[in-house]
Structure formats: structure tokens, C-alpha cells
Amino acid sequence: xxxxxxxxxxxxxxxxxxxxxxxxxxxxxxxxxxxxxxxxxxxxxxxxxxxxxxxxxxxxxxxxxxxxxxxxxxxxxxxxxxxxxxxxxxxxxxxxxxxxxxxxxxxxxxxxxxxxxxxxxxxxxxxxxxxxxxxxxxxxxxxxxxxxxxxxxxxxxxxxxxxxxxxxxxxxxxxxxxxxxxxxxxxxxxxxxxxxxxxxxxxxxxxxxxxxxxxxxxxxxxxxxxxxxxxxxxxxxxxxxxxxxxxxxxxxxxxxxxxxxxxxxxxxxxxxxxxxxxxxxxxxxxxxxxxxxxxxxxxxxxxxxxxxxxxxxxxxxxxxxxxxxxxxxxxxxxxxxxxxxxxxxxxxxxxxxxxxxxxxxxxxxxxxxxxxxxxxxxxxxxxxxxxxxxxxxxxxxxxxxxxxxxxxxxxxxxxxxxxxxxxxxxxxxxxxxxxxxxxxxxxxxxxxxxxxxxxxxxxxxxxxxxxxxxxx
Numbered sequence: 001x002x003x004x005x006x007x008x009x010x011x012x013x014x015x016x017x018x019x020x021x022x023x024x025x026x027x028x029x030x031x032x033x034x035x036x037x038x039x040x041x042x043x044x045x046x047x048x049x050x051x052x053x054x055x056x057x058x059x060x061x062x063x064x065x066x067x068x069x070x071x072x073x074x075x076x077x078x079x080x081x082x083x084x085x086x087x088x089x090x091x092x093x094x095x096x097x098x099x100x101x102x103x104x105x106x107x108x109x110x111x112x113x114x115x116x117x118x119x120x121x122x123x124x125x126x127x128x129x130x131x132x133x134x135x136x137x138x139x140x141x142x143x144x145x146x147x148x149x150x151x152x153x154x155x156x157x158x159x160x161x162x163x164x165x166x167x168x169x170x171x172x173x174x175x176x177x178x179x180x181x182x183x184x185x186x187x188x189x190x191x192x193x194x195x196x197x198x199x200x201x202x203x204x205x206x207x208x209x210x211x212x213x214x215x216x217x218x219x220x221x222x223x224x225x226x227x228x229x230x231x232x233x234x235x236x237x238x239x240x241x242x243x244x245x246x247x248x249x250x251x252x253x254x255x256x257x258x259x260x261x262x263x264x265x266x267x268x269x270x271x272x273x274x275x276x277x278x279x280x281x282x283x284x285x286x287x288x289x290x291x292x293x294x295x296x297x298x299x300x301x302x303x304x305x306x307x308x309x310x311x312x313x314x315x316x317x318x319x320x321x322x323x324x325x326x327x328x329x330x331x332x333x334x335x336x337x338x339x340x341x342x343x344x345x346x347x348x349x350x351x352x353x354x355x356x357x358x359x360x361x362x363x364x365x366x367x368x369x370x371x372x373x374x375x376x377x378x379x380x381x382x383x384x385x386x387x388x389x390x391x392x393x394x395x396x397x398x399x400x401x402x403x404x405x406x407x408x409x410x411x412x413x414x415x416x417x418x419x420x421x422x423x424x425x426x427x428x429x430x431x432x433x434x435x436x437x438x439x440x441x442x443x444x445x446x447x448x449x450x451x452x453x454x455x456x457x458x459x460x461x462x463x464x465x466x467x468x469x470x471x472x
Contacts, residue, residue, distance in 0.1 A: 003073070004071055004072060006065045007039040011039045011106050012037070013036065014126075014192065016191050017113075017121070018120065026213065028221060033053060033115065035052050035054050059083060072101075072199050075094070077112075091116055096112055100197055100206055106126045108125075109124075109194045111196070123193045137227055138227060146164055149162075159172035159173075159174060159179060161181045175189075178212065179191075186220075187215050187216075209226045211226070245309070246310065247307040247309065247312055249280060249305045249313065255361075256292075257358045257360065257425060259443050261354040269444075269453055274355070277290075287304065287315075288303065289320075291327065293323050302318075303315050325350055327348065329345055329348050342359065344438075363408065364424075365406070368386060368387060370382060371459055374458070375454060385404065389405075420446050421445065426441075439460065444456050
């Protein structure tokens with residue numbers, strides 16, 4: 001599975017510590033613990049975490065790290081001792097730390113930290129928060145909105161605090177540890193922080209912004225915080241960045257149906273004698289394709305396979321010789337549709353002649369549905385397939401239902417001198433962000449006494465050309 005590697009090269013983050021929200025403890029209790037958080041490896045290739053406070057204490061610990069998601073990782077619980085000559089040691093105990101890679105930047109968060117037995121929340125931020133969350137953050141103090149912080153698109157020059165009530169904007173100064181401005185005779189100072197990270201399955205969200213305090217007269221100190229839409233705004237982390245699942249290489253056999261690329265010179269029926277089976281397997285970890293003709297002869301060739309989505313994968317170009325004829329594939333597409341696996345190729349040559357291929361799960365059966373039947377660019381009627389046993393055909397301009405019989409994958413209707421016969425086929429396959437969208441239908445020919453054959457095509461969407469498989 002894709003995973004988030006431990007920072008390599010190493011990463012140095014701005015460390016902020018604050019009391020847990022909702023406890024009534026002031027933000028100022030965390031100010032003495034502002035500093036830096038270093039993540040990297042030592043000479044023995046062990047993962048280490050180092051903390052250095054602005055006030056001087058520092059410490060290093062070896063940590064255990066794991067990740068099973070492309071943008072999220074976990075550091076297991078550990079303790080670290082911070083020391084400075086002449087001062088008592090500090091004991092930091094982490095119940096765990098979460099790493100998140102969000103919008104090309106690394107964030108660190110822990111809601112389970114005690115410092116000398118007192119609970120705190122820890123966050124580490126690579127650079128200022130504002131570009132990664134929003135250029136406009138709402139500032140709240142004592143649960144009341146007092147204004148907004150407006151950040152430039154790039155850099156920290158030109159930040160303004162915009163008081164509520166359409167009062168003039170106030171310039172904000174960017175400092176080494178955060179931001180600062182003066183409003184209503186109080187000095188506001190703050191630092192970038194993470195309020196929360198949610199890594200529930202399928203969620204992964206991050207809540208962040210700024211928090212700090214305002215100081216006026218001695219002893220007049222009040223907390224404030226800013227986020228995009230209030231203190232608990234969540235910004236999606238992994239929804240747009242999840243590594244896609246893969247469609248595994250199948251281990252199964254399919255009914256192989258082949259038709260020449262439509263032309264005036266070659267009839268659809270000439271592909272029938274090439275029908276057989278196609279099987280996929282991975283003996284000893286090597287992907288293989290086995291082609292077997294109606295004659296019973298078979299050949300197995302190793303192939304390359306790749307998939308970046310759970311609904312389709314691509315077999316690379318390969319060649320095989322079946323019954324003395326060279327089959328050359330520019331590629332095969334394997335896809336999932338309606339809980340079944342199918343195979344198509346619109347890039348196959350057999351003995352130099354262009355063909356198209358559809359492979360159906362066995363036992364193969366015709367597609368159910370209503371299909372417009374085209375022959376010689378003329379609408380000749382409607383084909384209604386009800387189930388694997390068949391359905392009926394209605395000629396254009398008539399209301400009579402002509403029974404259609406089905407035998408395995410083949411269908412037929414009519415009577416001498418004109419009998420229609422055909423088989424199910426994928427006329428088109430479009431692969432887009434929405435998923436796999438095949439155009440189902442039938443190909444066939446009529447056997448007219450003394451007049452030869454005349455091809456026909458039936459599609460749920462009307463006449464379909466044979467394109468290459470499209471990827472949008």
C-alpha cells in the first residue's frame with residue numbers, strides 16, 4: 001500500500017504548544033514552550049525526533065514510525081527529556097504524534113502530550129499556516145468575531161487585520177515566531193498552529209490557523225484565535241490526494257470474440273473462425289496470457305500489466321502465434337463493469353489484418369437491453385434482448401415481434417431467404433474520472449441466398465464507430 005515516508009531529507013518545523021481547548025486555561029501557558037521540532041534520521045538510520053525551545057532546553061528521542069496511507073503517518077507513544085544546564089529537566093510524554101502531508105507541506109499534531117504531568121496540545125508547522133488554509137481568516141475573541149486577517153497570496157508582506165464594522169485596516173507585522181498588530185490599545189501576538197487532525201478512515205481533515213493573546217494594561221490579557229470560518233473549521237487533507245487502488249491481474253478464462261475492423265471488403269462473419277478463449281494467470285508471480293483457438297491449439301506468453309485504478313488495468317504490447325497466424329496486440333484493457341471483469345482491444349492485427357476483440361466472462365451470454373439496429377447506414381429496427389435465452393426484433397415501420405433466439409453468446413432471428421445472426425460486443429469504451437463507460441451492443445451479418453452477406457450493428461446508443469479505447 002502507498003505510505004508517507006518519515007521525512008527524508010529531514011524536516012524542521014515550528015513548534016507550538018497550547019493547553020487543550022475548552023479547559024479554560026490561557027494560551028499563555030504554552031508560550032514558554034515555543035520552539036522548533038526536528039524530524040530526521042541519525043547515523044544508525046534510526047528515526048529521531050528532536051525538540052529545541054526558544055528558551056534553551058532541548059532533547060532528542062528515537063521514535064517508532066508507521067504509515068499505511070499516502071498522506072498520513074503515525075509516531076508511536078514515546079517520552080523525551082529536555083534539559084538545560086542550571087535548570088530542572090522537563091519530562092515530555094507523547095501518547096502519539098500524527099504526521100500529515102497537506103498541500104505540499106508537512107504538519108504534525110499531538111493531542112496527547114503531558115509536560116511534567118500537565119496536559120498540552122502540540123503542533124508542528126512547516127512555515128506560516130495562512131497560504132495552506134485560506135487567505136482570509138476570521139478572528140474570534142471571547143467567542144465574538146472581532147475582525148479578519150487578510151494575507152497576501154505570496155509571502156508575509158502586506159498582512160492586514162480588518163476590524164469588524166468597516167473600520168480601517170491595520171497593518172500586521174510578521175515576526176520570527178508568528179504575527180503581531182495593535183488594535184484598541186492592545187497588542188495582539190499570535191503563532192501558527194494546528195487545532196486538530198482527524199484521520200478517521202475516508203476522512204483525514206485538518207483544523208488550523210492562528211492563536212495568541214492580546215495584552216493591554218498590566219494584567220489585562222485575553223486569548224484569541226483565527227481560522228477560515230471560525231475556530232473549528234476543517235480543511236480536507238486526503239480526499240483529493242488518496243493514492244488510487246489497483247485492479248489486480250485476473251486469474252480467469254474468458255470467451256474470446258473477434259471481429260474485423262468494419263470495412264466494405266471484410267464481413268463481420270469472417271472473425272467467427274478466430275473465436276476461442278483467452279485466459280489470464282500469474283504463475284510464480286509472472287503475468288501470462290493464454291490464447292486458445294476453436295481448433296483447440298493454445299499458446300501462453302508472458303505480459304506486462306499495470307493498473308492505477310480499481311476499475312481498469314492495461315496489458316502492454318505482446319505477440320503470439322495462434323494456428324500459424326501472428327497475433328500482435330498493441331495492448332489489452334481489462335476493466336470492471338457492473339461487478340464483472342471484461343477485456344477489450346481495439347488494437348489487434350492478425351496476419352496483418354486489423355481486428356477488434358471483446359472477451360466475456362464464461363459462460364458468455366448476450367447483453368440485455370434495447371438496441372437500435374443499423375444495416376448499410378439504415379435504421380432497420382429495434383432489438384430487444386430480455387435475458388440469456390433471447391428476446392424479439394421489431395422491424396422499422398412494423399409492430400410485429402419476431403422472436404430472437406440465443407445459444408451461448410450468439411443470437412439469431414428471421415427465416416429464409418434472410419437470417420440474421422450476431423454476437424455481443426463492446427463497441428466503445430470510455431475511461432474517465434467518472435469510471436468506465438462501455439457502449440454495449442451486437443455485431444452480426446445476414447445470410448441472404450444468392451446475395452451473400454450484409455453486416456449489421458446494434459447499439460444501445462445507435463451506430464458506433466470502432467475507436468481506440470479513450471481515456472479522458
